[in-house]
Each structure stands twice: as C-alpha cells, then as structure tokens.
Amino acid sequence: MKKAAVIAPLLALLFALSCAKDDGYETYSYNERTLYSSSGKAEFSAVILFLKPYILDGGQKKYLVVDSLRNISVTINGRSLRPLGSYALDTAHVSGKEIVSGYCVATEPVVYPVQVELALYPDSFQTAGQYADLLNSYFTITPGAYIFRIHSFDVLSVAGQQNSIYTPTLSLPLEVGENCSSANMGEFEVQMF
Numbered sequence: 278m279k280k281a282a283v284i285a286p287l288l289a290l291l292f293a294l295s296c297a298k299d300d301g302y303e304t305y306s307y308n309e310r311t312l313y314s315s316s317g318k319a320e321f322s323a324v325i326l327f328l329k330p331y332i333l334d335g336g337q338k339k340y341l342v343v344d345s346l347r348n349i350s351v352t353i354n355g356r357s358l359r360p361l362g363s364y365a366l367d368t369a370h371v372s373g374k375e376i377v378s379g380y381c382v383a384t385e386p387v388v389y390p391v392q393v394e395l396a397l398y399p400d401s402f403q404t405a406g407q408y409a410d411l412l413n414s415y416f417t418i419t420p421g422a423y424i425f426r427i428h429s430f431d432v433l434s435v436a437g438q439q440n441s442i443y444t445p446t447l448s449l450p451l452e453v454g455e456n457c458s459s460a461n462m463g464e465f466e467v468q469m470f
Contacts, residue, residue, distance in 0.1 A: 321418040323459040324353075324393040324425060324451065328363065329386045330432065330442065330467045332377055339375075339382035341469065342368045343432050346389050347439070350428040353395075353418070353451065363389035378470070379434045388464060418453050425451040425462065432469075442469050 330341040346363040366389065373383045395418055427447040431439050444467050451460060 321420075321453050321457055321459070322395055324395070324462060325459060326391050326393075326449075326462040327464040328389045328391060328427075328430075328467055329464060330389075330430075330469050331386075332380060332382055332469050334377045334382070337384070338466075339377050339384060340386045341432060342371050342374055342381045342383050342387050344368060346391070347431040347433075348441075349391060349393075349430040351393055352426050352428065354423050358393060358395070361391070361393060363391045376435055379436060379438075380432070380469075381435055386466075420453050420455045420457075423451040423453065425449045427467075442467070 328346060330346070331338045332341070333339075344367075345365045348360040349362060350360055351358050366387065368387065371383050371385070371387060373385065374381055375383070426449070427444050429441050429443045431441050433439055447465065447467060449462055449465075451462065453460060
C-alpha cells in the first residue's frame with residue numbers, strides 16, 4: 278500500500294510534465310483565420326484583382342492617389358461577402374499629384390491590390406449565435422463558372438471625407454479550376470464619376 282501511495286503522486290507529476298511539454302509542435306489556435314476542408318483537395322480560398330480608379334479631367338484620365346480603398350462591397354453569384362479593403366500603399370512618392378474634384382490624383386496609374394478571401398471563419402466567436410450565423414452563411418466555391426461583382430468602394434477625399442464610389446458595370450466572369458486555391462482576375466480601371 279505504501280508503494281502505491283508513493284507511485285501515484287510520481288505518475289501524476291510525470292503526466293503533468295509530459296502534458297506541459299509541446300515537443301516543438303505549434304499548438305492550434307482558434308484565433309487564427311482558418312480554411313477547413315473535409316477532403317484532401319485544395320479548397321478555393323481567394324480572388325485577387327487590381328483596381329485603378331480614375332477621374333476624367335478635360336478628357337484625360339487622372340488616377341486616384343490614396344493609401345487604400347475601403348469597404349469594398351463584392352458578391353459572387355449574388356451572395357455578399359463581408360466588406361474588405363485593398364492593401365495599403367505608400368503613395369507619398371507618387372509624382373505629379375494634383376487635386377481634382379476634391380481628390381488627390383496623378384496622371385500615372387496607381388494600382389490597388391485587392392484580395393477577397395472566401396470560406397473563412399471569423400477571428401473569434403463570442404456567442405453560440407455567431408456559430409449559427411457561420412453555419413448558415415458558410416460559402417464554398419467548387420470548380421465552375423461564377424459572376425464576380427464589385428458594387429462599391431469607399432475613398433477619402435482631400436478633406437478627409439469618406440465617399441462611396443459605385444461601380445454598376447464591374448461584373449466579371451470568375452472561372453474556378455479543379456484543385457485551385459485562388460484566381461487572379463487581372464487589372465480593372467474604374468471610372469469614379
């Protein structure tokens with residue numbers, strides 16, 4: 278009986294030490310945005326495109342110069358995805374900047390890279406309702422043809438006012454191939470007014 282009383286705490290100590298050790302493997306965190314796949318195949322996860330918004334000034338194109346495009350509203354086959362923004366750019370060194378219609382513009386194109394991520398879990402869940410919303414709105418893209426549409430995006434004027442730019446004609450075909458994880462749709466010029 279004395280041996281069992283001595284061995285039990287030692288085993289508990291060894292068990293606790295072995296659980297605390299991570300053996301060099303990273304632990305999984307549910308705070309990371311993660312794509313889930315029930316199959317071993319690559320899941321389509323992103324659409325990449327480049328936008329070049331411009332203003333016509335006396336018949337000449339003048340391209341918008343801002344740090345980023347904000348609140349980009351997109352749909353795929355009519356299904357809305359959460360608003361996103363373009364990657365931030367360092368526009369301090371763009372040459373030939375001027376003010377037209379309250380916006381900073383230049384004659385050389387400024388290209389804003391946009392990545393639309395699909396089928397992503399949010400950063401964290403706070404309530405059971407958020408889990409239910411996720412299950413009700415889970416959206417995956419399988420190989421095939423889709424209609425990708427950019428409805429609007431926000432830009433800052435020189436005065437710091439945020440204005441929405443609507444793009445009624447920016448509907449694009451999206452072809453998703455077998456075992457593709459992303460698609461590059463190309464560069465698109467968008468006339469602001």
